[in-house]
Amino acid sequence: MTDSFAVNKANWDERAVLHAASPGYSFDDFVTDPAHLSPVVRFDRPRLGDISGLRGVHLQCHLASDTISLARLGASMTGLDFSGPALEEARRRAEAVGASIDFHEANVYDAVEVLGSGRFDLVYTGIGALCWLPSVARWAAVVAGLLRPGGRLFIRECHPMLATLDETVDPAVPRYPYFEHTEPLVFDEPGSYVEVAGEQHHTVTHEWAHSLGEIITALLDNGLTLTGFTEHDSVPWDAVPGQMVRDGNEWRMRDTPSRIAASYTLQAVKAG
Structure with missing residues (x-):
């Protein structure tokens, strides 16, 4: 059986190096402006509220743009990712701007074992994370395990409705699953969601769909209560090339x- 995590790790290890050099992940604004926040965190700033003094963990943190942004808003942050090269760049960036962040290299499903149970006031997951996980129920159990009673989950994600679309045809039409499936969708595509330059050798990825109902039910089954849910008609990257227009970030x-739900922001609290 193919190890999907190994396949994806090879892809993300390679992509991390390319992303670090990409203008799409430019770090100059973080260095020159001490108040600068990543576009994803800035988008959800009104929904985040005051997080100063909270102990937070960013799961699947990649290069830590969002992690550093949350630290700038006053949270004491931990970052976890399965890619060593991504964390190497994340540590370099955090050090460059004086952000004290505790980074750990691990599979997200091992986060409770690695970080400890019930330690966090905030679990944060940024956009484009859940599609790399075969089981949303296992993910929800990890979230519940990391949170203290009364702690909060905050997630912005690609909407599963958008993820069903085949972007290679115009107009885009549903082609991919909406509901979770056992076998992964296998893609072999060079390039990335930001501009990258350089040779790519590990272009195969394994991905999974998770419906909104499955995500919410998994959280409820693990003792979390939904406290906020907002659907958006936008995403922070050109998800359907040639059929989308840019509006700021x-x-x-x-x-x-308005015909497509493109992303969503979800908040939930662990029972106290």
Whole structure:
């Protein structure tokens, strides 16, 4: 049986190096402006509220742009990712701006074992994370395990409705699963969601769909209560090339953006 995590890790180890050099992940603004926040965190700033003094963990943190942003808002942050090269760059960036962040290299499913149970006031997951996990129920159990009673989950994610679309045809039409499936979707595609330059050798990825119902039910089954849910008609990257237009840091469908739920922000609290 193919080890999907090993396949994806090879891809992300290689992508991390390319992303670090990409203008799409430019770090200059963080260095020159002490108040600068990543576009994803800035988008959800009104929903985040005051997080100063909270102990937070960012799961699947990649290069830590969002992690550093949360630290700048006053949270004491931990970052976890399965890619060593990504964490090497994340540590370099955090050090460059004086952000004290505790980084750990591990599979997200091992986060409780690695970080300890019930230690965090805030679990944060940024956009484009859940599609790399075969079981959303296992993920929800990890979230519940990390949170203290009364602690909060905050997640912004690609909407599973958008993820069903085949972006290679115009207009895009549903092609991929909406509901969770056992066998992964296998893609072999060079490039990335930001501009990258350089040779790529590990272009195969394994991905999974998770419906909104499955995500919410998994959280409820693990003792969390939904406290906020907002759907958006935009995402922070050109998810359907040639059919989206840019509006600031977000992208919307060119024709009638209200017909597609592109992303969502979800908040939930662990029972106290």
